[in-house]
Amino acid sequence: MTSTASQAIDTSLAAARSLPELFRLVAAQCPDRPAVLDHGRELTYRQLGAASDRLARRLRAAGVRRGDRVGLLLERCAELPVGVIGVLKAGAAYVPLDPAYPAERLRYLVADASLATVVGNPEQATGCGLDGVRVVEPDADGDSAGAELTDNPDGTDPAYVIYTSGSTGRPKGCVVGHRQVLALLRAALPLFEVSASDRWALFASFSFDVSVWELWACLATGATAVVVPQQVARNPAELVTELAARRVTVLGQVPSVFRSVALAHAAAERPPLALRYLVFAGESVELDVIAQFLDGWAGAPPRVVNMYGPTETTVYATHKLLTEADLTGPVRSPIGRVLPHLSAVVRDEHGTVPDGRTGELWIAGDGVADGYLDRPELTAERFVHVDGVRYYRTGDLARVLPDGSLEYLGRDDLQVKLRGFRIELGEVEAVLRGHDLVREAAVTVITTPAGAQFLVACVVLAADAPDKPAGTLREYAAGCLPRYMVPDRYQVVDTLPLTGSGKLDRAALTGLAAPRRVSGRTS
Template sequence: MTAHVAPPRQALAPTLTAAFADSVAAHPDGTALTDGADSVGYRRLDHWSGAIAALLRDRGIGPGDRVALRMPPGAVAIAAILGVLRAGAAYVPLDIRNPPARNTFVLEDAATVALIGDPDGCAPPGLPVIGAEQLNALRDAAPPTDPYALPNPGPDDLAYVIYTSGTTGRPKGVPVRHGAVTALLAGAAREFDFRAADAWLLFHSLAFDVSVWEIWGAFATGGRLVVLPHWSARSPEATLRVVREERIGVLSQTPTAFGPLAAAALRAGAELPDLRYVVFAGEKLVPDTLRAWAARHGLDRPVLVNMYGITETTVHSTYHEVTAEDLAGTASVVGRPLAGFHHRVLTPEGREAAPGEQGVLWLAGPQVSRGYLNRPELNAERFRTLTDPEGGPARRYYRSGDLVSRRPDGTLVYHGREDRQVKLRGHRIELSDIEAAVRSHARVGDAVVWVRRYAADDERLVCAYATEDGGDIAARELRDHVKGLLPSYMRPAVHRRLERMPRTVNGKLDRDAVSRLFEAEREPRA
């Protein structure tokens, strides 16, 4: 395979709003957005988002404010995001699948001043709500008479706050600045050959940070953002049809999602001549997932790229083109950090890990968040200033909690989490969150949750529990209880009662023994 070399590019604008304005100026008649049969050009999206920004400003929303967004991906949601940013505010996306109690916590923790979309019972009394119909009415608005009336955000201004799972049972808000996202895009431009002719698929929820990459990868390069219809998201055949018919050039996937999509493409003998990149993120990439695809399509077109990243370091932090050597092995190679990053791989003793030795990955650079919202203790634990072992300046690092090792050439290999946090279908999940939800049932005494692998591309959350009275709980009753507390991606596929929960000699739950007992029992139909 011939290594891809991206051409040199001009410096990217310092903010997302400026990057969008540059694309409007360069491609005013180009299509910015496709949402089903609906297409929106760059000039029209500029006017529409400007009118939304003016509406927000008229309602007193501006720099420093945070605006919640609870909408499915679509043209109105994208225009709303742009409008919030152009008003100088930051958006806080709420997953529409979350139970109201979880979204209510996010609204209060983020101190949002308004909500755009359907609150579905999560908005506290007095919070202004702006419905989708109000934004739709602005779609054909005339160009602003005074474009300079809107603020001009700077690189250090907040762009969004995305909430991730937390070990204490409550989500953590990660604020990300404009300059962090443009640093990501600038670093990616040195590795990828993105073009204005590329169509990008918006495959992910707006509350999952890969959507930031999908949206701004398109808008910062003058590309076309294609919204995956809601009815297509759960069907690999329907997704494949969209990829083919919309001539998608850049596709972002979790390995779990790509497995069924690749299988559907192979069954159909699909030709995808426009697909130039498949970018993997969100969870560990196992080479098994790619072998059949590579045997059919090769590794040159599309180029398969594995990118490690976390919300706290702005979506993607490393870059690695998958090679034939990778496919012959079993390691999850994530490559090297993007330009601008500094990294350390430290052992539990705090020394630099030797080649081949596992350690925790620490990252520093312009993409690293300034810290969690309202979590000073966690900030002190995760964000630290470290001296340079080679005598350079001290830098502020983020402790990822992910175990990696360096190969002799400096390439990083991902091994997994050092704690019990997992990534499943692109979502970062604290297993303790789920266990706490199951335990909150009045009859549950204890619970253990883990990821069980049923097949190469089929991993699911399973739960073993014990009751206080030793009796069974109806599966539907337990599922309904958890449903009211957790989003769908955090709900176990199977709940199984065990007669006893094994413990270690020091009194802690013996999780390995629990899983063995679970496997020894006959699995009921879910």
């Protein structure tokens, strides 16, 4: 692509007032470039635009109007970008409905988000128990004839609602608008030397907000999105082969997942990859694993970037280009500096803490989400105003380093990040306590000497419970929770450990959950 065309794409990002408008402006500059590569299929920007237009018209014909919410019950394939863009073109916000979720979870999301319409396969929707909604199929084939859509969204409209784990046992939907995503793209893309010639892996689950960055940062630059099928994403050896064969240049990874990918790459005798950027997010970065992966790299190694950000601040809030000195330095999880469209302070109960001291990270600026769907009290609790500035209280601990950058130090509440997903331990505990075999339950995360992490449930059983309930409890949890929230292991205990004040002793709980005392584990 010529420099003139690249400049026109940059201008499109600056001018766009909504995500559909951004797509239309970019597609007009590069209509015949590949936009999406799926196994056995390629969609150009023109074809992706036509397919999403058709879907938007069918949604409007089905009664969807601007400001509505539409579920996306789609596998990881070319139909997913079609679905996202089509819903947005119809003026609605999309709500991810991962087909791998238990039917009970999907029904909860449909009810909580008041979804009347879902994009997906009707048979699959019925199989998931979603009988009371209209199902509109995405169509990536056919022509683009049809009337021009009117009443298009603008920056004030919601773009998506992504559900995060809830401490009360009820997942909460975070509402993010077009303006927040556009603000992220305008602030973060200049920090990457990417262009239309890049190939971005669509690796993250679309229920994980990193998928928003993977798709829209790619499309905003006229680049190509390479869909990574779910079965490939779960198999490190196959993923390494896929990255090489599809010449992926930008790859996002959760640190704990990447550990297995790095081992698979080494086991395959380090096949050459086209990676230019390796972007980490979702949990604390593992610097030693990155160093080993880059060791002996043939040719110019990829630039490694560590990004941090809660869903409530629209995917990312900070950026850190990791250097060789960072990989061997004393800072365990450097997250860098806050993005240009945001500001951050580190606070405790008394106010802003001095540099170097640990506190809770508060974030303000154009990327802060609108709040939680139909949860005004929770929104008021987490999105607070101080001296006329609206902050999101992340619940994450951090400190300001001598150079002004930030170090991530973990959570200050019961929320954990495991394999890139945010999990409220209280939600998992509430589900387990709902089973007749369980009198009390507490959940923790353990880390093995090899660095692997597991979600472990310590349970106090009811009087008539069998001695080894792991299989039963695992099956029950899998019917209520997404896969990533189902405990890997179950430890039967007589009582849960308490502190002197009668509260659950989380530190002692981790000791009880040690691997040598495990009674069951997932297959």
